[in-house]
Amino acid sequence: MTIIKSEVLPLFTDDDLVKVRQAVRAWMIEQEFSLVTQTKMVTASSELGRNMVVYGGGGCARLECLNDFDRRGIRVIFEDQGPGIADISQALTDGFTTGDGLGLGLGLGGAKRLVNDFEIWSEPGHGTRVTITMWK
Amino acid sequence: MTTNKQGTIEKIFVHQKEIIDEWLHEQFAALSARQDLISELDLRRQSTEFLALFTPACSTDNLTDITQSEWKPVLDFLGSVSRSRAIQGFSPSETATFVFSLKQPLFARLRQEVGADAVLLANELWNTTVLIDKLGLYTTEVYQKSREEIIKHQQAEMLELSTPVVKLWEGILAVPLIGTLDSVRTQVVMENLLQSIVDTGSSFAIVDITGVPTVDTMVAQHLLKTVSAAKLMGANCIISGIRPQIAESMVHLGLEFSDVVTKATLADALVYALRQMGFVINKPA
Numbered sequence: 001m002t003i004i005k006s007e008v009l010p011l012f013t014d015d016d017l018v019k020v021r022q023a024v025r026a027w028m029i030e031q032e033f034s035l036v037t038q039t040k041m042v043t044a045s046s047e048l049g050r051n052m053v054v055y056g057g058g059g060c061a062r063l064e065c066l067n068d069f070d071r072r073g074i075r076v077i078f079e080d081q082g083p084g085i086a087d088i089s090q091a092l093t094d095g096f097t098t099g100d101g102l103g104l105g106l107g108l109g110g111a112k113r114l115v116n117d118f119e120i121w122s123e124p125g126h127g128t129r130v131t132i133t134m135w136k
Numbered sequence: 137m138t139t140n141k142q143g144t145i146e147k148i149f150v151h152q153k154e155i156i157d158e159w160l161h162e163q164f165a166a167l168s169a170r171q172d173l174i175s176e177l178d179l180r181r182q183s184t185e186f187l188a189l190f191t192p193a194c195s196t197d198n199l200t201d202i203t204q205s206e207w208k209p210v211l212d213f214l215g216s217v218s219r220s221r222a223i224q225g226f227s228p229s230e231t232a233t234f235v236f237s238l239k240q241p242l243f244a245r246l247r248q249e250v251g252a253d254a255v256l257l258a259n260e261l262w263n264t265t266v267l268i269d270k271l272g273l274y275t276t277e278v279y280q281k282s283r284e285e286i287i288k289h290q291q292a293e294m295l296e297l298s299t300p301v302v303k304l305w306e307g308i309l310a311v312p313l314i315g316t317l318d319s320v321r322t323q324v325v326m327e328n329l330l331q332s333i334v335d336t337g338s339s340f341a342i343v344d345i346t347g348v349p350t351v352d353t354m355v356a357q358h359l360l361k362t363v364s365a366a367k368l369m370g371a372n373c374i375i376s377g378i379r380p381q382i383a384e385s386m387v388h389l390g391l392e393f394s395d396v397v398t399k400a401t402l403a404d405a406l407v408y409a410l411r412q413m414g415f416v417i418n419k420p421a
Contacts, residue, residue, distance in 0.1 A: 014318050018316055021349075021350055025349075035381045036380070036381045036384050036385075038381070039350070039381035039382060039384070039385050040381075040384070040385050040388065042349075042350050043350055043351070043352050043385040043389065046350050046352040046354075047352050047353060047389070050352065050354055094390050106353045106389055106390045106391065107352075107353050107389075109390065110353065110388060110389030110390050110391075111389075113388040113389070113390070114385060114388045114389065
């Protein structure tokens with residue numbers, strides 16, 4: 001598997017999030033993904049990006065365009081140095097939120113259902129990294 | 137450093153007319169592509185006016201600290217030029233060129249006047265450069281500030297524009313949402329909608345999200361809050377404009393608008409609302 005191109009975007013504010021969404025959409029269009037797939041990936045990116053801004057204290061999003069034999073993929077890696085997630089399986093459960101009812105608690109699990117590959121790494125006190133990939 | 141300064145500078149400005157001509161020549165060379173934005177007449181007027189203020193300020197002893205009162209008229213004038221250029225659409229470097237291009241004619245005059253005395257010439261050139269640089273930086277600063285003001289103004293304007301509440305029928309309101317829904321905009325939308333419900337006594341409110349590119353959990357939550365608030369005011373809320381790709385993404389996210397009426401298009405929502413109000417729609421035979 002080779003990375004054809006990559007780009008790192010800062011992600012600290014709502015405005016940054018808009019830029020990340022636009023970048024993901026532009027990359028998906030460039031690789032000729034279908035409208036539904038584009039929308040799923042953008043929605044998942046929006047969820048994960050917002051988690052980072054709200055809970056992780058901000059970080060960065062790394063966009064990658066992948067080539068794996070004959071298939072193309074778009075991968076986005078969200079990484080922050082925030083408080084981390086203590087119990088990942090609990091965080092993935094629908095309806096679980098730590099934000100005092102601020103959110104619906106659907107973001108993380110929802111993002112996982114929206115994309116083809118979903119990986120999460122987190123260490124309390126060190127940060128969180130979520131990687132999502134969409135294959136064509 | 138300042139010995140003989142007054143004498144030299146004054147001698148230079150005896151040739152005011154030549155300086156202006158050369159300066160304009162320099163400005164035109166730099167702004168050749170921008171003649172659509174500013175006419176030669178305006179440029180000449182601005183340049184003459186600037187020199188008329190610049191000359192007396194130069195005749196004072198102070199050529200280093202432009203924050204002093206003798207430089208105030210010069211700075212005020214430069215500020216107004218900068219601001220007007222920021223609004224007209226000049227780039228920052230084009231704006232700063234106005235001052236910077238004065239260097240060439242001034243240096244040429246200085247060479248003529250004191251060219252024989254190398255030490256004096258070096259001193260004069262240095263003093264003039266520092267002075268012009270300061271004025272140039274000032275124009276850029278004002279330019280930047282004016283641009284920020286323009287952006288702020290536009291943002292405020294957009295927030296107003298982007299959330300109109302329109303009346304579709306007696307008792308039916310619609311809010312066509314376009315763009316990103318953040319907390320600030322949702323707040324404005326909600327306030328406008330609730331106020332309009334009271335003002336018009338409407339019983340149906342249609343929130344159309346055709347123009348919202350991404351519906352994630354936060355956007356959904358904002359929508360649900362708006363709908364709940366409208367319900368509390370006694371209005372029925374309909375969410376319309378859910379496109380196929382958005383619907384699919386929402387299902388995967390696990391979002392449900394279970395106790396809200398949703399329709400694919402604004403037209404469907406309007407028909408639904410009319411029927412609910414007891415209207416019968418038919419085409420005359």
